[in-house]
Amino acid sequence: MSESEPADLEKFREQTRAWLEANCPPEMRKPVTSDTDVFWGGRNTKFASEPQRIWFERMRDKGWTVPDWPREYGGGGLSAAEHKVLRAEMARMGARPPLSSFGIWMLGPALLKYGNEAQKKEHLPDIAAGLIRWCQGYSEPNAGSDLASLQTRAESDGDDFVITGSKIWTSYADYADWIFCLVRTDPTAKKHDGISFILFDMASKGVTTKPILLISGYSPFCETFFDGVRVPKSHVVGTVNRGWDVAKYLLQHERAMISGMGERGVGRPLGQIAADSVGTDAQGKLDDSMLRGRIASFDVDEAALAACAERAVDLAKAGQAHPAFSSAMKYYGTELNKRRHEILMSAGGVNALEWESERSRQGARPRAWLRTKANSIEGGTTEVMLGIVAKRILDLPGA
Amino acid sequence: MALVLTEEQSMLRDSARGLISDKAPVSHLRSLRDNKDPTGFSKELWHSFAEMGFAGLLVPEEFGGSGLGFVEAGVVMEEIGRTLMPSPFLATSVVAASALNRGGNAAQKSEFLPKISNGSLLATLAIDEGAKHRPLQTSLQAVRAGNGFKLSGAKALVVDGHVADLFIVAARTAGAAGEREGLTLFLVNPKAKGVAIERTIMVDAHNAARIELANVEVNADSVLGEVDQGAALLDGVLDIGRGAVAAEMVGLSEEVFNRTVEYLKNRKQFGKLIGEFQALQHRAAELYVDIEITRAATMKALQALDADVAKAASSVAVAKARAGTTATRAVQEGVQMHGGMGMTDQFDIGFFMKRARVCEELFGDANYHTEQLARARGY
Numbered sequence A: 001m002s003e004s005e006p007a008d009l010e011k012f013r014e015q016t017r018a019w020l021e022a023n024c025p026p027e028m029r030k031p032v033t034s035d036t037d038v039f040w041g042g043r044n045t046k047f048a049s050e051p052q053r054i055w056f057e058r059m060r061d062k063g064w065t066v067p068d069w070p071r072e073y074g075g076g077g078l079s080a081a082e083h084k085v086l087r088a089e090m091a092r093m094g095a096r097p098p099l100s101s102f103g104i105w106m107l108g109p110a111l112l113k114y115g116n117e118a119q120k121k122e123h124l125p126d127i128a129a130g131l132i133r134w135c136q137g138y139s140e141p142n143a144g145s146d147l148a149s150l151q152t153r154a155e156s157d158g159d160d161f162v163i164t165g166s167k168i169w170t171s172y173a174d175y176a177d178w179i180f181c182l183v184r185t186d187p188t189a190k191k192h193d194g195i196s197f198i199l200f201d202m203a204s205k206g207v208t209t210k211p212i213l214l215i216s217g218y219s220p221f222c223e224t225f226f227d228g229v230r231v232p233k234s235h236v237v238g239t240v241n242r243g244w245d246v247a248k249y250l251l252q253h254e255r256a257m258i259s260g261m262g263e264r265g266v267g268r269p270l271g272q273i274a275a276d277s278v279g280t281d282a283q284g285k286l287d288d289s290m291l292r293g294r295i296a297s298f299d300v301d302e303a304a305l306a307a308c309a310e311r312a313v314d315l316a317k318a319g320q321a322h323p324a325f326s327s328a329m330k331y332y333g334t335e336l337n338k339r340r341h342e343i344l345m346s347a348g349g350v351n352a353l354e355w356e357s358e359r360s361r362q363g364a365r366p367r368a369w370l371r372t373k374a375n376s377i378e379g380g381t382t383e384v385m386l387g388i389v390a391k392r393i394l395d396l397p398g399a
Numbered sequence B: 001m002a003l004v005l006t007e008e009q010s011m012l013r014d015s016a017r018g019l020i021s022d023k024a025p026v027s028h029l030r031s032l033r034d035n036k037d038p039t040g041f042s043k044e045l046w047h048s049f050a051e052m053g054f055a056g057l058l059v060p061e062e063f064g065g066s067g068l069g070f071v072e073a074g075v076v077m078e079e080i081g082r083t084l085m086p087s088p089f090l091a092t093s094v095v096a097a098s099a100l101n102r103g104g105n106a107a108q109k110s111e112f113l114p115k116i117s118n119g120s121l122l123a124t125l126a127i128d129e130g131a132k133h134r135p136l137q138t139s140l141q142a143v144r145a146g147n148g149f150k151l152s153g154a155k156a157l158v159v160d161g162h163v164a165d166l167f168i169v170a171a172r173t174a175g176a177a178g179e180r181e182g183l184t185l186f187l188v189n190p191k192a193k194g195v196a197i198e199r200t201i202m203v204d205a206h207n208a209a210r211i212e213l214a215n216v217e218v219n220a221d222s223v224l225g226e227v228d229q230g231a232a233l234l235d236g237v238l239d240i241g242r243g244a245v246a247a248e249m250v251g252l253s254e255e256v257f258n259r260t261v262e263y264l265k266n267r268k269q270f271g272k273l274i275g276e277f278q279a280l281q282h283r284a285a286e287l288y289v290d291i292e293i294t295r296a297a298t299m300k301a302l303q304a305l306d307a308d309v310a311k312a313a314s315s316v317a318v319a320k321a322r323a324g325t326t327a328t329r330a331v332q333e334g335v336q337m338h339g340g341m342g343m344t345d346q347f348d349i350g351f352f353m354k355r356a357r358v359c360e361e362l363f364g365d366a367n368y369h370t371e372q373l374a375r376a377r378g379y
């Protein structure tokens, strides 16, 4: 395909490949297998290893923690085509993302579209440089799928809002420096019309968090309580009471991100991982023909989804994308990722059942398997995604 | 390369769609079927096709064709899939033209390609012998005789076999069924002595035949490519055919899906539009996603073929496997959501179900291609 690539893009590909080869440490070219393999940034951050630090800093210095953001906000200023090349080259060598961050995946795009200049200048470069770690305050105990029924109040008091209420399922709230939060600024307005999107420091007086233990044995998220938290009104992104627009736009990015979480195309093929575990027959075929068949049809679907993800980007670039398409991708990507981990457990057999041992790296595989069960819940459930596709893309009548 | 159609490709699609939906809606296939049409397709329409440059779409310009690529061929196939138009396009313009173009010597190319381009020659590949697509299982024998060969054996499901002017026959010049070595492709005149052709009326009312060769004599000039080394040529030609059939199945799936969604928006039961029922909404949404993913995989395969046929095998396997599974699901859901209407011959949905079944078998079903992918990945 490179024959038809414009010459300057071809050159960019060569330079990028050479730079990545020279700068990505070998340790950073292995698939992510545990939490500490991921670098999240933030005020209290520590690198898990020297190669992790080197890789992050080199990428940050090039603006490639956020390759397609404008340079003035700490980005790499790459065009969509160049960004695609960079992603492809990183995938080719199995390079890890240098920085994982809700700021990059969710808040950044929303700020670029809805933030004012001061907000962009204040927050975007810090996100790009991994200085501030963000969390997402959307869900509440009684507002999950029905997110717009949220009740956390923000009352006007001079130049400030005073925020009272609670959130739930706030991922990494206990590690986060700042929160992007949905609050009700007009309790009398219709459900969607009285919500604002606001940013504040988790160190503010009146913010407390309480971790929730999950089936995986981890506590990646929290209940979060706000007891009269004072936040300047200038921290509202977009227009007061019009926060739903920002929230929805951000969700599109969140969904696109979650749909792509399945380590696609990186590391050893699933069939070979399984072969190591269950063995092969005389012809070199996996010694469990049903499992082999399941893996092969998984591989077909995964390759097809990867093509679709690529096409989604190309459609967006060509201005032909449906705004709700990220829901379609989110639904399929997360169901597929669950399937992947079901297969990994099955391939591992009894060895994949170990929970606490060095040999099992403290049960990395079953914990990862349990974690993926949330994929079709977080960021909007599969049922909700299918509802969005039915109503917004297929235009089926509302119930 | 971006996985979206270029402006030129979109224009090609619009003109193909215009012609096909206008001249060959599903009722066209229905009337060919009901009238037991001896040709099984409209010659007039095929000439219009040729005049618009479609017949020679893949033929290089020096042989009178338009010299376009597989993405463009896929664009036309997709439109064919939407209306189920029976046409020699797949067998002649895609598969046979590619076989001649890739394997033919100068004389073979200049004899046949211009006629394919202008629509005057129909050609087809005769490959499968058993119930399932297994190219390496070819056992039709070609034994050396004088300056040429004598061919004996039988082929099942030769697309357009009863109307073709030229067969491209896969035969065994050495080795045993199952081996890669020893396959050779031959150009055979259907009118040659010893050729018996039986038109097989198929479930989908498209054209196919069984053929039998009994000591059919061909001269050495009839070999396409190298003797005994036909497998590589065949791989490429079959992959091109697979990519094209996948595109047809994308068109077919999308059309059946659109008709189904329309029905959901119009049919009332229990005082509601049935499209208001979430059980049906979610199934429709899942199917939509399936089709979108399959469309992307198919575009990817066609682009891979354009870039390098020899390196496209895995992408093609993914596309054909996905397309088979998705088309099957699309037609099943289509019939189911139409209720009793879906089961009537008077209604078009059943035509899509039948064609999907045939496309699934053509050039290897989803199981076959899934297996290919597993092997390529070494497990």
Ligand SMILES: Cc1cc2nc3c(=O)[nH]c(=O)nc-3n(C[C@H](O)[C@H](O)[C@H](O)COP(=O)(O)OP(=O)(O)OC[C@H]3O[C@@H](n4cnc5c(N)ncnc54)[C@H](O)[C@@H]3O)c2cc1C
Residues within 6 Å of the ligand: A135, A136, A137, A138, A139, A140, A141, A143, A144, A145, A146, A168, A169, A170, A171, A172, A221, A374, A377, A378, A379, A380, A381, A382, A383, A384, A387
């Ligand atoms: C690992 C994880 C991380 C998360 N991180 C965050 C975070 O950082 N910040 C944050 O704000 N939130 C976060 N969430 C919350 C997440 O967004 C919600 O859990 C999710 O939106 C579902 O809401 P719920 O749990 O209240 O389920 P409910 O809304 O109560 O749903 C229960 C069931 O009912 C189904 N259902 C609901 N409505 C419909 C309908 N209309 N049609 C059909 N079925 C329906 C759902 O699909 C589901 O199966 C996280 C969740 C998880 C699991």
